[in-house]
Amino acid sequence: MLQEAVIERATPPAGQQTMPDVPAPVGGERPRVVILGAGFGGLNAAMALADAPVDITIVDRRNHHLFQPLLYQVATAGLSPAQIATPIRRVLAAQKNVTVLMETARAIDPKLRTVTTCTREIDYDYLIVAMGARHAYFGHDEWEKTAPGLKTIADATDIRARILTAFEKAEARQDPAGRAALMTFIVVGGGPTGVEMSGAIAELARQAIVRDFRNISPETARIVLVEAGPRLLPSFPETLSAAAARQLEKIGVEVRLGASVIACDEGGVTLAGDARIDAATVLWCAGVMASPAASWLAVPSDRAGRVIVNPDLSVPQYPEIFVIGDTAAVLAADGRPVPGVAPAAKQMGRHAAVAIRSKLAGWPSQPFRYRDFGNLATIGRKAAVADLGRIRLSGFAAWLLWSLAHLWFLVGYRNRLVVFLDWAFAYIAFERGARLITERSER
Amino acid sequence: MLQEAVIERATPPAGQQTMPDVPAPVGGERPRVVILGAGFGGLNAAMALADAPVDITIVDRRNHHLFQPLLYQVATAGLSPAQIATPIRRVLAAQKNVTVLMETARAIDPKLRTVTTCTREIDYDYLIVAMGARHAYFGHDEWEKTAPGLKTIADATDIRARILTAFEKAEARQDPAGRAALMTFIVVGGGPTGVEMSGAIAELARQAIVRDFRNISPETARIVLVEAGPRLLPSFPETLSAAAARQLEKIGVEVRLGASVIACDEGGVTLAGDARIDAATVLWCAGVMASPAASWLAVPSDRAGRVIVNPDLSVPQYPEIFVIGDTAAVLAADGRPVPGVAPAAKQMGRHAAVAIRSKLAGWPSQPFRYRDFGNLATIGRKAAVADLGRIRLSGFAAWLLWSLAHLWFLVGYRNRLVVFLDWAFAYIAFERGARLITERSER
Numbered sequence: 001m002l003q004e005a006v007i008e009r010a011t012p013p014a015g016q017q018t019m020p021d022v023p024a025p026v027g028g029e030r031p032r033v034v035i036l037g038a039g040f041g042g043l044n045a046a047m048a049l050a051d052a053p054v055d056i057t058i059v060d061r062r063n064h065h066l067f068q069p070l071l072y073q074v075a076t077a078g079l080s081p082a083q084i085a086t087p088i089r090r091v092l093a094a095q096k097n098v099t100v101l102m103e104t105a106r107a108i109d110p111k112l113r114t115v116t117t118c119t120r121e122i123d124y125d126y127l128i129v130a131m132g133a134r135h136a137y138f139g140h141d142e143w144e145k146t147a148p149g150l151k152t153i154a155d156a157t158d159i160r161a162r163i164l165t166a167f168e169k170a171e172a173r174q175d176p177a178g179r180a181a182l183m184t185f186i187v188v189g190g191g192p193t194g195v196e197m198s199g200a201i202a203e204l205a206r207q208a209i210v211r212d213f214r215n216i217s218p219e220t221a222r223i224v225l226v227e228a229g230p231r232l233l234p235s236f237p238e239t240l241s242a243a244a245a246r247q248l249e250k251i252g253v254e255v256r257l258g259a260s261v262i263a264c265d266e267g268g269v270t271l272a273g274d275a276r277i278d279a280a281t282v283l284w285c286a287g288v289m290a291s292p293a294a295s296w297l298a299v300p301s302d303r304a305g306r307v308i309v310n311p312d313l314s315v316p317q318y319p320e321i322f323v324i325g326d327t328a329a330v331l332a333a334d335g336r337p338v339p340g341v342a343p344a345a346k347q348m349g350r351h352a353a354v355a356i357r358s359k360l361a362g363w364p365s366q367p368f369r370y371r372d373f374g375n376l377a378t379i380g381r382k383a384a385v386a387d388l389g390r391i392r393l394s395g396f397a398a399w400l401l402w403s404l405a406h407l408w409f410l411v412g413y414r415n416r417l418v419v420f421l422d423w424a425f426a427y428i429a430f431e432r433g434a435r436l437i438t439e440r441s442e443r
Numbered sequence: 444m445l446q447e448a449v450i451e452r453a454t455p456p457a458g459q460q461t462m463p464d465v466p467a468p469v470g471g472e473r474p475r476v477v478i479l480g481a482g483f484g485g486l487n488a489a490m491a492l493a494d495a496p497v498d499i500t501i502v503d504r505r506n507h508h509l510f511q512p513l514l515y516q517v518a519t520a521g522l523s524p525a526q527i528a529t530p531i532r533r534v535l536a537a538q539k540n541v542t543v544l545m546e547t548a549r550a551i552d553p554k555l556r557t558v559t560t561c562t563r564e565i566d567y568d569y570l571i572v573a574m575g576a577r578h579a580y581f582g583h584d585e586w587e588k589t590a591p592g593l594k595t596i597a598d599a600t601d602i603r604a605r606i607l608t609a610f611e612k613a614e615a616r617q618d619p620a621g622r623a624a625l626m627t628f629i630v631v632g633g634g635p636t637g638v639e640m641s642g643a644i645a646e647l648a649r650q651a652i653v654r655d656f657r658n659i660s661p662e663t664a665r666i667v668l669v670e671a672g673p674r675l676l677p678s679f680p681e682t683l684s685a686a687a688a689r690q691l692e693k694i695g696v697e698v699r700l701g702a703s704v705i706a707c708d709e710g711g712v713t714l715a716g717d718a719r720i721d722a723a724t725v726l727w728c729a730g731v732m733a734s735p736a737a738s739w740l741a742v743p744s745d746r747a748g749r750v751i752v753n754p755d756l757s758v759p760q761y762p763e764i765f766v767i768g769d770t771a772a773v774l775a776a777d778g779r780p781v782p783g784v785a786p787a788a789k790q791m792g793r794h795a796a797v798a799i800r801s802k803l804a805g806w807p808s809q810p811f812r813y814r815d816f817g818n819l820a821t822i823g824r825k826a827a828v829a830d831l832g833r834i835r836l837s838g839f840a841a842w843l844l845w846s847l848a849h850l851w852f853l854v855g856y857r858n859r860l861v862v863f864l865d866w867a868f869a870y871i872a873f874e875r876g877a878r879l880i881t882e883r884s885e886r
């Protein structure tokens with residue numbers, strides 16, 4: 001999750017001045033830019049248009065920007081929601097050319113250049129679609145109920161309640177089989193989120209809550225990480241995949257590779273080959289599906305629903321629409337797909353802003369180039385892997401780099417300080433500060 | 444919310460040794476003490492029995508002890524839930540004679556000496572009922588939907604979402620009347636919670652979010668505190684009631700005394716005399732009703748459902764059952780009822796523990812004596828009132844005292860530090876750190 005410090009600017013192509021390929025709005029008004037989504041992509045697009053002569057409306061169904069890379073820490077009781085979320089209005093308060101609207105987008109009419117939300121229609125001259133992705137169940141949406149995924153704060157507090165409630169129920173349970181199922185946690189998917197989640201549950205069980213129970217021994221909890229492919233972290237070099245598996249096993253996570261889930265119900269999971277694991281808690285970290293932008297725009301998309309964009313991130317047929325972040329399918333210079341990570345979304349957001357500036361100035365837009373500053377995944381206390389191209393780290397050095405990088409990029413100085421203190425405290429005391437089971441439905 | 448430092452001990456009455464009035468359990472086992480509720484009363488009872496030769500089971504439907512005096516700060520985005528809540532297991536982890544059960548109590552059979560929860564029956568030799576109270580609508584339970592009260596973390600995050608969403612909707616709303624209703628906040632009830640809540644909403648609107656909107660001016664929000672009686676804070680001296688009203692008006696709260704609510708609906712509130720206030724947000728801080736213990740035990744209760752207890756806090760007919768905290772109706776030495784505040788609940792919890800020790804030792808139990816160390820209510824940044832008997836403070840000095848007292852009594856050193864930093868930051872920057880609108884239902 002490293003990020004470049006360079007701020008991109010619209011620059012005229014060497015030796016040429018062409019006509020704009022998008023007409024300026026009539027009536028001398030400032031062009032209207034609508035941004036759907038205030039994640040890393042949308043927010044960076046808005047900020048990169050701070051001094052542009054445009055009127056920006058940023059639309060998000062939630063009032064907060066979420067630092068998603070740390071969401072698993074909310075789900076495992078390490079951090080509070082407010083520590084990784086900042087009100088969108090607060091971030092953009094000083095940027096006078098932005099209006100923030102908390103609304104849910106429902107449709108786009110690219111011919112009329114209109115976005116429809118639950119309460120209104122919003123006209124645009126330029127549109128940036130940055131609505132991210134949600135977890136996907138590969139045709140088994142019925143699994144969501146028993147195996148929730150992790151994308152929003154509500155997801156995270158729900159998962160937190162499930163994990164903590166499983167230990168509470170195990171403490172009260174008499175029969176050994178029921179108790180064993182309550183103390184088994186299955187994480188499906190060996191990508192970064194699955195690795196981080198299973199490592200964090202292992203540490204929760206073996207350290208933070210280990211002295212708090214009378215009838216169970218939380219350190220005997222079974223945490224199983226199930227991955228259908230041949231190795232963890234497929235986007236990392238193989239040596240780091242192996243290092244991650246070793247480090248997970250060291251803190252007590254059972255790693256099952258080449259294990260496909262063929263059924264998922266309230267009692268647990270069935271793997272291909274009919275192996276059955278009984279578990280009260282199953283968490284889904286196995287796949288994502290892009291927002292429905294492609295179907296709204298009626299343009300081609302890939303299997304995960306991502307819009308196949310032009311090199312400059314605009315949409316075929318609609319040069320005034322840009323699709324970025326997890327909603328876009330983009331290839332990097334090496335021909336591999338740009339990964340669905342925060343730095344890529346940020347870079348695309350800034351690129352879309354620069355492309356709009358170029359078009360406003362009458363210059364052609366440039367192709368997007370993904371700058372890969374490395375790849376980090378954490379495993380637990382003092383354990384992580386880092387792929388920085390030529391340099392590959394695992395263990396404590398990688399963890400230190402991961403901690404510093406994440407603290408640095410947390411939006412807002414205050415959150416940085418509070419999260420630092422929480423981590424420092426957790427590091428010293430093996431404590432988890434946010435062990436709350438809260439439920440709306442309890443009233 | 445001040446508290447004595449004295450730890451009470453069971454002491455034999457001067458010059459006499461009587462027989463225990465409760466038989467010791469058969470079979471030589473240790474007496475079983477069951478405590479229902481892990482609020483201030485129940486938790487302090489458990490801790491005061493730490494070195495007693497008893498086996499304690501503490502039952503709570505939630506996994507956390509809540510520092511309720513600061514709950515209004517969660518509801519107004521000043522603090523995060525985890526900052527005022529600590530897992531019950533964590534608090535009691537080192538006390539080996541306690542088992543914590545997260546279960547919902549459903550009934551008590553005082554003849555069989557059994558508590559029934561959703562999943563089991565628990566036998567007791569001594570029972571301490573400390574299940575607190577919930578807000579009450581005086582026969583208008585249908586008002587709860589439009590005018591929620593504040594007792595749990597779920598209540599607080601729900602109210603927080605309502606307040607913040609009202610501003611979001613006002614920003615998007617075009618018609619002046621609709622916008623005015625969205626920017627009107629009615630707090631019903633002029634006790635400490637109503638005073639604190641209305642003051643905190645005023646500060647949120649006029650300071651924390653004042654620069655974040657484009658179409659509305661949050662500082663023009665109308666906050667109305669409605670009290671049926673002739674003055675605010677009826678448990679305080681009249682001079683402090685007047686001081687509280689003055690300080691509230693200074694920060695922009697409209698105080699309406701002698702105003703009874705006769706109707707309450709989605710559009711606002713109707714007061715006696717047919718005065719109507721249109722408001723999208725109505726909050727209920729007007730009354731409490733005790734837990735259903737009195738009806739479970741089939742013993743006499745007062746109008747608010749509180750069990751009328753013996754002078755030693757035991758229940759008539761059942762010397763082995765103690766009822767404490769907001770579930771008990773107790774008179775202080777001056778003949779006035781003991782208030783439903785945290786210090787009173789703590790004192791009662793410790794008293795019940797001492798009474799059980801006395802009975803175990805064969806001594807008669809002593810009457811409960813409430814020690815009033817003062818009464819504090821905060822109004823906002825740098826404003827509060829404090830009644831310390833002969834000393835009465837208002838304004839900044841009272842606020843400082845209130846801040847120190849609350850920090851001191853927050854359970855857990857870590858929470859104290861984090862809350863202190865949050866407050867320090869909010870004080871310097873007029874910021875509110877927990878401005879999240881989160882909803883389970885959004886998935």
